[in-house]
Amino acid sequence: MSEAARDELLRLDQLAVHFGGRRGKPPIRAVDGVDLTVGRRETVGLIGESGSGKSTLGRAVIGLVKPTSGSVLIGGEAVWDQPRRAQRVTRSRVQVIFQDPSEALDPRMTVAASIREPLRIRDGKRRPEHDDVVHSLLAQVGLDPAHGDRRPHQLSGGQKQRVNIARGLVLDPDMIVCDEVVSALDVSIQAEILNLFARLKRERDLAYLFISHDLSVVDHVADRVAVMYLGKLMELGGADEVIMRPRHPYTRALIAAQPQAVPSSIRQPAPPPIAGDIPSPAAPPSGCRFRTRCPHAVDRCATEEPLFRELEPGHHVACHFAEEIRGGPPTSIAVAGRTV
């Protein structure tokens, strides 16, 4: 999809979310100046380690945290600048699904009541037609009508995540923020849920902001991929570009760290894993934030923060040396019978 043709649904404009910072302590810069767009019917994957700020970014998009600076535009509307009533309407266009399907459901409410809740809040009271919507949604996410009368503890993890998906869809949103939605599921259930997301996208013209630490999942679902580290984007581009031809050393390190289910005959030795842990977002390194773990870092990286620049059309990288970092993926990746 070309940049110009994209019908823009979400725009983050220099979004920053800082926490704390009172009484002389430095604030935690969870998100620190991110520009990102999501188009209609587009899936943008957001990857990074814990502490990268990816979940905080998702929470800022749906309005669970207020940005410190910058703006969140949904359908061109700067949400936080709107009056409260209008905010509510704008926000209903973006829904969220979280990682732990059990914690996201009220154990005292039946499945149907949970799914119905957003409609009841929107309309101010329960209406008979709500039940039809709930029934139709249960079917769409692959549950029986009988599941509607159950409570969360009577369901398996996969079924609970289906309930969360149904609830996310009930207001007919344009976009869903998926925050690690398959991380807690077994692989066979994960496959079912990922297939469900793909089908719903086709049927309902949905866009997703798909937050995950799992590269293979993101590669599977995403049209574009954003790589986040310590509150900033390191790389952004088409999924194939970013994952098969990564240009940022951090992206390369993430891909190299991905365990490969390939036999020893075609396994290529992975480069040594990057050392150390992600630094504290309260005291990010000067210059390039990744420099303390980067195998290519030089003095310049400590003094000069690399610009987030467009290297090729649609492919942005924040690294002084992105031009020199070329080549294919850093590990053996088996693609349907061959090694790339």
Next chain:
Amino acid sequence: MITDGSGNGAGPTPLLDVRELSVFLPAPDGREVQILDEVTFSVDRGTTLGLIGESGSGKSMTALAILRLLPAGARVEGQVLLDGVDLLSQPLTAMKSVRGRRISIVFQEPMTALDPVFTIGYQISQTLRAHREFSRRAAREAGIEMLTAVGIPDPSRRYDEYPHQLSGGMRQRAMIAMALICQPELLIADEPTTAVDITIQAQLLALLRDLNLTRETAILFVSHDIGVIAEMCRDVVVMYAGQVVESCSTDDLLERPRHPYSSGLMWAVPRIGSHADELFAIPGRVPLPGSLPDGCSFHPRCGHVQPSCIEHPQSLDPVVGQLHHRVRCHRSSQLDLPGVLDEHPVSLIGGDHVRSSS
């Protein structure tokens, strides 16, 4: 090496030989529920064996049963031979000299496995002093040396710190240090990297591979992740609903799986660059212990089911011509199941290969 279990004596005694290990737990209604069903595998000295399966497959229960750490009321049948000596037939007190000294275990969640009120160093040195004659000072030296070996920077300072002062990756390194301080012959690693980031996982796997090579510590690696098993383990055991359904070399499993469940597990995981439109989802879910289906436990979820699969349970038998590849499937000789190097298995999934995009 996967022994054929018949004990026909080819080669040396394996370090760990688990034979027909069954575990029964009491259910709330007073009945007994079978959790493990004749689990059989072996680990040779200095080698790595992966135990893979989904939640409820019994892989963690197997690890606990080896160390006799099962919940109260559990009943165990079969044998767990360590160097030819059955751990299950010994008095429970004898396990004190096995745990931590000959077999150690590292769990998934280092924060619950470490005691928050004692320093890292105290917990490491206690393990050492429980099993060996070590003065406090000598134990401290050995502990710091071990922290260095597992790649903890500034080890003499970290030795005196508490678990909460360490990052998740560092805690797991400390757990590994604690597990290896007495130089055990076998390390059981139960999902040791599931709770950490992928970059930290890569560091820990590199560390464990290195320790396996340099210290010749055998590793029984429990994981749900076929990629991690492929990176870590020479041999692999696939578990489903409390049974071993396939055991072979990891390369054989990846290239030529013989059980539909093994093949399905590989194809359920999205793979980088594969561009599959749809993933192969194994239909249904793992049956609960105590309510297993008749015949082959996997038959309700299997795409290759035949009447015989429903009527008769299947034993774990060698694949024809491959003594070390064992599979529990009526139809394995008739099936040509896709491994990771095969083309997108249209027969399994159906549909086209087009990437979904807008």
